[in-house]
Amino acid sequence: MAVISYREALRQAMTEEMERDSTVFLMGEEVGEYNGAYKVSKGMLQQFGPMRVVDSPISEAGFCGLGVGAAMVGMRPIIEMMTWNFAIQAFDQIINHAAKMYYMSGGQFPIPMVIRGPHGAAHMLSAQHSQCVDHMLVNVPGMIVISTVIPADAKGLMKSAIRNNNPVCFLESEMMYGREGEVPDGEYLIPIGVGDIKRKGEHVTLVAWNKMVYLALEVAEELAQEGIEIEVIDPRTLQPLDENMIFESVRKTHRLVVLEEGWGISTIGNYIVDRTVTECFDELDAPPARVHNHFVPMPYNETLEHEVLPNKERTVAAIKKVMYR
Amino acid sequence: MATVMEMPKLSDTMKEGAVARWLKKEGEKVTAGHPVVEIETDKATMEFESPASGTLIKIIVGDKQTCDLNAPIAVIGKPEESWQEALDKYSSKKKGGAAAPAAKAAAAAPAAATAPAAAATTGAATSTMGRLRASPLAKRVAADKGIDLSSVQGSGPNGRIVVRDVENITGGTSGGVSLPAFSGTPAAEMEKVSLSMMRKTIARRLVESTSTAPHFYLTVSINMGPLLAWRKATLSKVAESDKFSVNDLIVFLVSRALRKHPNINSSWQNDFIAQYNSVHMGVAVALPAGLVTPVVRHADKLSLVQIAQKNRELIKLARDGKLQPDDYAGGTFTISNLGMSGIEEFTAIINPPQAAILAVGSTVATPVVDDEGEITVEQRMRVTLSCDHRVIDGAQGAEFLKTLKSYFEDPMACLFMG
Numbered sequence: 001m002a003v004i005s006y007r008e009a010l011r012q013a014m015t016e017e018m019e020r021d022s023t024v025f026l027m028g029e030e031v032g033e034y035n036g037a038y039k040v041s042k043g044m045l046q047q048f049g050p051m052r053v054v055d056s057p058i059s060e061a062g063f064c065g066l067g068v069g070a071a072m073v074g075m076r077p078i079i080e081m082m083t084w085n086f087a088i089q090a091f092d093q094i095i096n097h098a099a100k101m102y103y104m105s106g107g108q109f110p111i112p113m114v115i116r117g118p119h120g121a122a123h124m125l126s127a128q129h130s131q132c133v134d135h136m137l138v139n140v141p142g143m144i145v146i147s148t149v150i151p152a153d154a155k156g157l158m159k160s161a162i163r164n165n166n167p168v169c170f171l172e173s174e175m176m177y178g179r180e181g182e183v184p185d186g187e188y189l190i191p192i193g194v195g196d197i198k199r200k201g202e203h204v205t206l207v208a209w210n211k212m213v214y215l216a217l218e219v220a221e222e223l224a225q226e227g228i229e230i231e232v233i234d235p236r237t238l239q240p241l242d243e244n245m246i247f248e249s250v251r252k253t254h255r256l257v258v259l260e261e262g263w264g265i266s267t268i269g270n271y272i273v274d275r276t277v278t279e280c281f282d283e284l285d286a287p288p289a290r291v292h293n294h295f296v297p298m299p300y301n302e303t304l305e306h307e308v309l310p311n312k313e314r315t316v317a318a319i320k321k322v323m324y325r
Numbered sequence: 326m327a328t329v330m331e332m333p334k335l336s337d338t339m340k341e342g343a344v345a346r347w348l349k350k351e352g353e354k355v356t357a358g359h360p361v362v363e364i365e366t367d368k369a370t371m372e373f374e375s376p377a378s379g380t381l382i383k384i385i386v387g388d389k390q391t392c393d394l395n396a397p398i399a400v401i402g403k404p405e406e407s408w409q410e411a412l413d414k415y416s417s418k419k420k421g422g423a424a425a426p427a428a429k430a431a432a433a434a435p436a437a438a439t440a441p442a443a444a445a446t447t448g449a450a451t452s453t454m455g456r457l458r459a460s461p462l463a464k465r466v467a468a469d470k471g472i473d474l475s476s477v478q479g480s481g482p483n484g485r486i487v488v489r490d491v492e493n494i495t496g497g498t499s500g501g502v503s504l505p506a507f508s509g510t511p512a513a514e515m516e517k518v519s520l521s522m523m524r525k526t527i528a529r530r531l532v533e534s535t536s537t538a539p540h541f542y543l544t545v546s547i548n549m550g551p552l553l554a555w556r557k558a559t560l561s562k563v564a565e566s567d568k569f570s571v572n573d574l575i576v577f578l579v580s581r582a583l584r585k586h587p588n589i590n591s592s593w594q595n596d597f598i599a600q601y602n603s604v605h606m607g608v609a610v611a612l613p614a615g616l617v618t619p620v621v622r623h624a625d626k627l628s629l630v631q632i633a634q635k636n637r638e639l640i641k642l643a644r645d646g647k648l649q650p651d652d653y654a655g656g657t658f659t660i661s662n663l664g665m666s667g668i669e670e671f672t673a674i675i676n677p678p679q680a681a682i683l684a685v686g687s688t689v690a691t692p693v694v695d696d697e698g699e700i701t702v703e704q705r706m707r708v709t710l711s712c713d714h715r716v717i718d719g720a721q722g723a724e725f726l727k728t729l730k731s732y733f734e735d736p737m738a739c740l741f742m743g
Contacts, residue, residue, distance in 0.1 A: 254462050254488060285462040285488040286481070324481050324489070 001184055007040045007177040009151035010116075013158035014041070014078060016186070018048055021076060024162055027054040027063055028080030028117075037082045038118065038177050064090035064115065068097045071111040076162060081117030084171060085129050090115075098167040099142035114161045116170035119147065120210060120261045121309055123175065127297035130305075132262030134210075137169045138239040138271075144192055145239040147171035147210045151181035153236055156190030164192060171238075173211045195242035197249070201229035204319050205249040207272055208259040209234050212310060216259050219315045228323060238268055243275055250280045255322040256288040259315055264292035289318040327402025327411035328377035331395045332386070335366045335373075336650035338530070341476070343391040343522055344398060345370045349381050355401055362398070367526035368617055369648040377401045383408035391475045391522075459486035467491045473520050523615040534677045538593070538713040542672045545726045547733045549688045549704045555736040569633035572608070572662055575685060576632050578732045580604040580624035583658055586725040590657050592678045593715045607656030607676060608636060610643045617643050618676060620656040660685060670707040680716035684709040706733075 004012070018024045025048075030037050032045040032055040045053040056063035060081060067077040081087040087094065094115060101109045121130035137145045144166050146157050154172070161168040198213060199220050208216035213234045220230035231249050235242050250256050256276050258269035273288045291310045299305055332342040345363040355361050360372040361381065375381075379401045386398040397415060400408040459467070459474050463486045467474050472491055479486035520528075552574065560568055583590040583604045592599045604625035607618035619639035621632060642648045661673040664687035673684040691705040708729070712722045732738060 282461045282465045285460045324487055 001182045003180050004151060004183050005178050005180050006149055006151045006154055006172075007038060007042075009155040009181075009183045010040050010158055010172065011042065011044065012183070013155045014162070015044060015047065017159055017162040018044075018052060021162075023074060024076045024078065025052040025054065025070075026078045026080060027056050027067060029056055029058055029063075029082050031055060031080050036080070038174060040172075040177065041080070060086050060089035061093055064093040065097065067113050067115070068093055068101065068111060071098075071113040071167075072101065072109045076112045078114045078116060078162065081115060083122075083129060083174070084117050084119040084133050085131055087115065087117060088133065094137075094143075094167070094169070095140050099140045102166070103142055110165045111167045112162075112165045114158070114168045114170055116158075116161075117172060118174035118177075119171035120173060121298060121305070122173075124300055124302055124305060125298075126300040130298035132260075132293075134171055134238055135262060135267040137171075138241075138268060142167070143239065144168040144237065145171065146192065146237050148234070148236045149173045149176035149179070149211050150198075150213065150234070151179070152183045152188070153190060153196065153234075155183050156188045157192065157236060159187075160189050160192050163189075168192075171210060176211050176214075179214075190236070193237045193240040193242060195233055195235040195237070195245040197231060197245070198234050199230065199232040201231035201253070203229045203253055204231065204255040204257060204322060205233060205246065205253045206230050206257045206259060206315075206319070207233045207235065207246055207269075209236065209238065210261065212259045212261055215310065215312065215315060219312055219319065222312070223316065223319060228319060228325075230319065241268075241272070243272075243279070246272060246276060247279050250276055251283045254283050254285040256284070257291065257315070257318045257322055258288065259291045259310055259318075261310060262293055263295050264290060265295070267292065286322040286324065289322050291315050291318050327382065327400050327406045327408065328379070329397045329411060329415040330361075330376055330399040330401060332392050332398050333364065333373055334394045335364060335371055336368060337654060338368075338526060339366045339394065340526075340529075341391055341393055341522075342366065344386050344388055346388050347381075347384055347399075348372075351381055351384050352404070353381055355379065355381050365522050366650070367522045368650070368653050370646045371649065375401060380404045382406060383412075385412075393478075457486070458483055460488060462488045463491050470494075471517075473525075476520065476525055521614050523612075523617070527615050530677060531674050534675050538675050538677065539715060540672075540675060540711050541714050541719065541722075542709050542711050543719070543722045543726055544670065544707055544709040545730055546691075547706045547708060547730050548693075549706045549733065552733055552736045553688070553704055563630075567630045567633070569629055570636075571664070571688075572660075573629060573633040573636055575660060575662065576606050576608060576621060576624055576636065577627075577629045579658070579660060579683060579729060580606050580621075580627075580632075582725060582729040582732055584625040585728055586721070588721050589681050589710075589712075589717060589725045591680045591716050592657070593680060593713055594678070598680075598716050601657040603657070605655055605657045607653075607659035607679070608639070609659060609661040609673075610640055612643060617648060617653055618656060618659055619643055619648055619652045620654070622655075658682070664688060664706065670709060672709050673711050675711050675713055680713040681722070682711045684711065 014026060026041060026044060031041045032050060032053045035042040041053060064079055067079040070077045098111050098113060101111050120132045134145060134147055137143060144164060146161060146168060148154050148157055161170055199217060206216050216232045220232050223230060231253055233246055233249055258272050260267060260269045269290045269292060276288060291314050294308045296308060298308060343365040345365040347362050349355050349361050355375040357378045358374050361375040362373050363370050364373045380403060381399060382402050382404060383400040386392045397412060400411050402411060457474055458479060466488055472494060474486055477486050477490050480490050481487040587600045590601050590604055603623050606621045606624035608621060609616055609618045621635045624632060639652060642652060656679060658679055659676045659682045661682060662685040663671060664685050667687055669689055670686040671684050673682045675682045686707045688704050688706040690702050692700050693703045695701050710722050710726055
């Protein structure tokens with residue numbers, strides 16, 4: 001098993017799938033000549049040529065709509081959004097067309113399309129370029145939402161996403177593209193909708209995804225020194241969500257903390273807490289706790305940015321609160 | 326200004342209190358110093374007086390409900406006053422110094438912070454209102470183990486009972502006794518009997534006794550023939566009011582024997598042994614709900630007739646549930662007599678912090694080989710002394726029983742006892 005970066009894992013998945021299936025193509029801003037804004041598609045133009053690695057105009061609504069049309073006629077497009085902040089331009093295409101086409105055409109037009117790009121805050125990009133839309137996307141029936149930054153998971157799930165016949169929103173992270181990890185070579189598929197226990201523990205269930213998984217593991221390592229064993233669950237797929245993995249863990253630990261990036265109102269964390277309280281009411285020894293962004297536009301100032309994002313201090317406090325420590 | 330009435334501590338052994346019955350309803354006038362509520366302590370039900378005059382504007386802990394000692398149970402004030410306000414004021418005052426910095430911090434925080442802060446205050450106030458707070462898991466675990474949550478002290482916020490509070494219950498520490506779950510017993514085959522304050526106290530104190538005091542037991546058989554004959558002869562000559570029972574005789578003779586053996590009339594106090602100059606004799610009285618041990622004070626200085634009168638008085642109070650804390654506190658030795666129930670011999674658990682207890686069996690006609698080798702029939706009574714070995718050694722206990730036996734078997738010597 002090779003140790004490669006997260007961006008290489010994504011590239012490997014796309015490349016393998018494009019080699020395997022000639023209907024798969026990549027389109028987005030600067031994915032070709034410039035090798036991708038974050039170099040995820042580096043070298044792919046050389047390998048597959050301009051018909052399959054397509055530089056698009058700076059118009060998210062336009063090239064996302066092209067993707068929907070291509071999918072309707074039998075192609076399997078991968079649409080790269082430079083970030084999910086820009087994908088907001090394309091929400092009409094994503095929500096009204098990609099997600100609903102199969103339903104509204106009475107099953108005539110499946111949309112086997114992947115829309116991918118970095119999600120959430122990077123570093124000092126201020127209010128318009130640091131936000132999360134995952135909670136909006138999971139609220140639309142007809143789409144799959146995957147959010148992962150672990151290299152092996154990224155490869156296995158990207159390959160499954162490209163082969164899936166539904167529109168898949170694939171949420172990455174700009175800050176994590178350089179992080180490395182062991183990734184299985186060649187054919188490696190992870191089923192959509194299956195979570196992963198990133199660390200076993202018996203005292204608290206900590207659910208986190210995307211780059212919050214790394215924060216969760218850091219907190220778990222630190223609190224293990226104090227004898228608090230945290231079970232870190234990464235759902236990896238947010239829609240559909242692997243609820244049973246969370247319920248099973250909570251039935252063991254009796255305590256739940258959800259760590260998520262983004263504002264805290266009507267979020268995936270809210271949903272997880274709601275489902276857990278409903279399904280595991282008699283198992284809970286403390287009200288579930290949540291850690292998320294403060295409810296303000298992201299400040300540019302670095303110190304304030306750290307304060308607004310979920311951080312170690314607030315996560316540790318939440319864990320201790322549910323432990324009554 | 327309204328007055329908040331608290332659950333009183335009516336006895337030294339009381340760990341929580343229960344309102345047996347309110348004598349006044351909400352909205353009725355109450356007068357300072359007049360009874361307003363009946364409180365069930367671990368031993369008895371006692372009337373409790375109103376701390377102020379005015380109107381009973383709110384009952385917080387209702388009939389048959391339990392709360393912690395010193396928790397607010399009612400608010401007395403003018404009819405137009407808000408009991409909630411009075412209670413909030415009382416709670417913040419009670420928190421005292423500790424609450425002040427928190428309040429200051431809240432004031433310094435931006436306006437947005439005031440709403441949650443206010444909510445927190447109300448939360449704290451309502452927590453003292455007698456409602457039981459427990460996490461769902463704690464409730465489930467308690468139900469599985471058969472633990473009564475009202476006897477458990479919560480360690481979570483607002484006194485919430487959380488799972489560690491019920492998991493950690495071991496005998497004698499939290500008022501509950503941990504029992505194995507009735508696994509395999511269908512619910513239909515058992516009936517849940519809720520615990521009275523008395524039951525809880527018995528459980529707590531006896532677990533404490535057996536887990537801390539190393540017990541050993543000494544049994545002796547006493548020839549009761551001469552004493553019973555003497556009693557029969559005497560009773561025919563005394564007035565009705567001066568009549569005495571065998572039990573009164575036992576209290577009288579045991580207290581005299583204890584006077585001679587103060588090392589038995591003592592108590593383990595961790596860093597010393599207390600030897601008492603007087604004998605305060607606890608006499609176990611069985612009640613439908615459990616057991617109490619009212620105390621005959623200075624039994625060693627009372628005459629037989631005085632002991633008989635005192636015993637009659639205490640037993641009546643015990644059966645009526647009217648014993649006052651003074652009636653059952655401060656015993657130095659206890660007698661448990663099951664003779665009248667036909668029990669020939671038994672061992673008793675020491676009533677802490679006392680060092681010994683005497684278990685008295687029934688008097689039975691018994692064949693005995695006398696000094697000449699002849700078999701005769703005697704009225705024999707077996708008594709067993711349970712001793713706390715931290716205080717009493719075997720030989721000391723034996724010496725005491727030897728004295729006791731000689732007193733019982735030579736009633737004429739009683740004539741010379743003060």
